[in-house]
Amino acid sequence: MTACPPPSPATGMHVETYDLLIVGGGVNGAGIARDAAGRGLSVLLVEQDDLASYTSSSSTKLIHGGLRYLEYYEFRLVREALIERERLLAMAPHIMWPLRFVLPQSLSPRPAWMVRLGLFLYDNLGGRKNLPGTETINLDRSPRGIGLKPQKGKKRGKAFVYSDGWVEDSRLVVLNAMDAAARGARIETRTQLTQAQNENDEWIATLETKAGTVRQVRARMLVNAAGPWVDKVLGRIGRSNNNRGVRLVKGSHMILPRLYDGDHAFMLQNPDRRIVFAIPYEGEFTLIGTTDEPWTDEPGKAEISQGEVDYLCATVNRYFEKEITPSDIVWSYAGIRPLYDDHAADASAVTRDYVLDFEKPEKTRAPLLSIFGGKITTYRKLAEHAMEHIAEVFPTAGKAWTAGEPLPGGNLPGQDFDRFVADLSSRWPDMPSKLLRRLARAYGTEAIQILGAASVPADLGEDFGAGLHAAEIEYLFAAEWARTAEDILYRRSKLGLHVPPGTETEIDAYLSTLSRCVASL
Incomplete structure (x- = not known):
């Protein structure tokens, strides 16, 4: 056993001038770093904590099109996500795999015809190739109904079963960072951008590590992929008057002892029309989530609230035979989603689409790209769209290449x-x-x-x-x-x-x- 392993990719080289300085080590920042490095650009990515410390490790861990987004007419987003879903499943089959979802109808606030129409669109909108389509089952006869509580007339009723995918979300971020590093990018965790200013059409950025080391680097372009901190970063670089906005929404999850047998998940519809998932987790547990609550505090670590616990427990007890209380919770986690502010009144209705705000280079302004919103399923496509803007600054950058290219370990x-x-x-x-x-x-x-x-x-x-x-x-x-x-x-x-x-x-x-x-x- 090696007592002292070799240095990590973050400590092996020392370069002070880069094409791109990317701020933020979540899935969007890591995805852009990978794509850009693969096109021949020199890249430095800095993350103030660990990779995927916040939003990107606090998701419901689904690779999905977002069935419920069809209610908000987000057809472009759903189509893009459905296309990406099968692409991603093929890129890293060790950390992503197909999952069947059971959607009971006995307590649905939506009529069956509406749900079936939505699932028809879901099956066909994204050119599904490998995943099985929707089927209708009788929960009183199917093994997939075992564990559910009988409802009207002491029956479980019918359900629709459709396909989506699972992802180990924080590992997805790390694999993108690893591939970026393998292609020449430098990844520095626990390193914060404290300020940056223009000088000769470049960015002069001041970086500070957790240990207190301060240094400056130059970059021809800055990419602000700081997630919940995107507005904060704009303030640090003198661009706080940006006309885009981020809306913070907290999503919380809880882990319970396994509620049912089987490798399928449940999509549970609540009377308020919100959706909660129940998903097999780590062999011995069931993952329950998510919630949607406005977040008005500073971005950072979040915890599940008592109100969220009560809401999720009530959902479980509405659907499952096994009654639970808050004392049954094994673990919980919460994340702050940095959604693009479309001024929707309901946090659940805020768009999950992304907006790329590109400030082109001028005589006195170095180029800046800020990322607002997004979802984990579309991170790779978001990176490609980001590269379209980046290529305006670096016209000799290579062509798009990430579609279908395996992530580290994915070449099974x-x-x-x-x-x-x-x-x-x-x-x-x-x-x-x-x-x-x-x-x-x-x-x-x-x-x-x-x-x-x-x-x-x-x-x-x-x-x-x-x-x-x-x-x-x-x-x-x-x-x-x-x-x-x-x-x-x-x-x-x-x-x-x-x-x-x-x-x-x-x-x-x-x-x-x-x-x-x-x-x-």
């Missing part, structure tokens, strides 16, 4: 996950199948780097719990910018739900040792 033979797991089992026959499957899910073909020459689990070093070995921690430190136990247990994985108490302290101590090793090199 035949895009067949089970076959890949079987291959790992044949190469490492003395490794537990549960460990191999988890590593395959998290890292795809990159799992081979972690397993290396090991034969048995002990060869991977200390087990910190739930099969998280020292070799994996060292890989995450060296290749994925992980610097704290929280980074590892709740963003690079969700092992925080499985490890014993005290594990975070032990991992933080181990990471401190690794950091000292790198500092001494």
